Amino acid sequence: MSLKVYFDFLSPPSRALLMFLKANRIPFEPKEVKLAKGEHFNKDYANIHPFQKVPAIIDDQFQLIESVAILRYLCRERNVPEHWYPKDVKGQAKVDEYLEWQHTNTRMCGMLFMLKWVYPSTTGKAPNAKEVAHWEKLMNEALDKMEYIWLKDKPYLTGDRISIADLLGVTELEQTRIVGYNPYSNRAALTAWLERIKGDTNPYFGEVHGKLHHFVDKYKGVPPARTDA
Amino acid sequence: MSLKVYFDFLSPPSRALLMFLKANRIPFEPKEVKLAKGEHFNKDYANIHPFQKVPAIIDDQFQLIESVAILRYLCRERNVPEHWYPKDVKGQAKVDEYLEWQHTNTRMCGMLFMLKWVYPSTTGKAPNAKEVAHWEKLMNEALDKMEYIWLKDKPYLTGDRISIADLLGVTELEQTRIVGYNPYSNRAALTAWLERIKGDTNPYFGEVHGKLHHFVDKYKGVPPARTDA
CATH class of the missing domain: 3.40.30.10 (Glutaredoxin)
Structure with a gap:
């Protein structure tokens, strides 16, 4: 197949x-x-x-x-x-809970990428500062919920082992680094969680983030006039 | 239990x-x-x-x-x-597809309710017209996708029978009526779909929407200074 x-x-x-x-x-x-x-x-x-x-x-x-x-x-x-997605009805429901939550929460990370990278690099215009501040506030709130609620009493977002919820969470957060943001700063639980995910998925975390990390290093958070992606 | x-x-x-x-x-x-x-x-x-x-x-x-x-x-x-949520892997995936899509699409219906009803009725201030226009545009786009893509070639959002996707969809759309909006206007597929849902869930559609419909009739889309909900 x-x-x-x-x-x-x-x-x-x-x-x-x-x-x-x-x-x-x-x-x-x-x-x-x-x-x-x-x-x-x-x-x-x-x-x-x-x-x-x-x-x-x-x-x-x-x-x-x-x-x-x-x-x-x-x-x-x-x-x-x-462990990626439990067959047990209750275990599966706990993974579902995060998967449904993330759409309108960590998605703010993607909004910042759109506003601060895609938009300026395609139009040449600076992003609206008030709009950026609005989405940054929502993103900080979402990251705090990950730090203090989802990771409050467990090593992964939805349990004791890595699940598809962690993969969606970590790739969303990593996206913000391209606009010069550090989602892990002053967030001990998120920082430890990131290291766990990297350990569990090695070498694939680095592999799929190669292009993004290249852009992070090359542009230092400042998008080019037109992206060469 | x-x-x-x-x-x-x-x-x-x-x-x-x-x-x-x-x-x-x-x-x-x-x-x-x-x-x-x-x-x-x-x-x-x-x-x-x-x-x-x-x-x-x-x-x-x-x-x-x-x-x-x-x-x-x-x-x-x-x-x-x-039919509410198929056990077959592919049938289930097609229901999941809509359930994941709706979060950042028909959710705009809820944003309009917040902006045009909850905010004015709790603060006494008029909503920002530019902001309302922005969310109305997004909502119209989401409704067009329901009309022309999700309901393009089938009677329900995800297949031939009613599923949990339809319940989430219809309750989201009905919410807009409180701010004087008609999501079914000039949308033949959505209108026919609404009637199917009502027929399938009778009398519960009317029952759970009683309070909302009372508000629609009473306030004609204009929120009270302080809601008595």
């Missing part, structure tokens, strides 16, 4: 999916869709993802969008260790 | 959960948390929902937040017809 995976390295949920596939040695055919080059707006791609975003998969003939739905599907469809 | 359900009738996901429970004759102990009276900020409620929102459940001793996680959990834990 052939699995085609459509992704971009600068999309957090794409990286979460790639880490999951690599860590579980699931064979797939990589299909990079370069967002910076507008490849997601190609007419052909609209047949794969009606909203022209990434990631998306085609598993044999079965098409699926939405990263969380894709990760859940692969946990059920492929033979992967149960 | 006792199931306690914490909800407010003016919360769309609370209404989706109530419709599901009633349509499936699942016994529960209703625990109304009046948001307009700030009951979600009570110290005791923070032990039930750490982010002080609704809905939440306690099933025997098992606590769970996030409406989508709760609905999935109940579909697995209780004996309900499979």
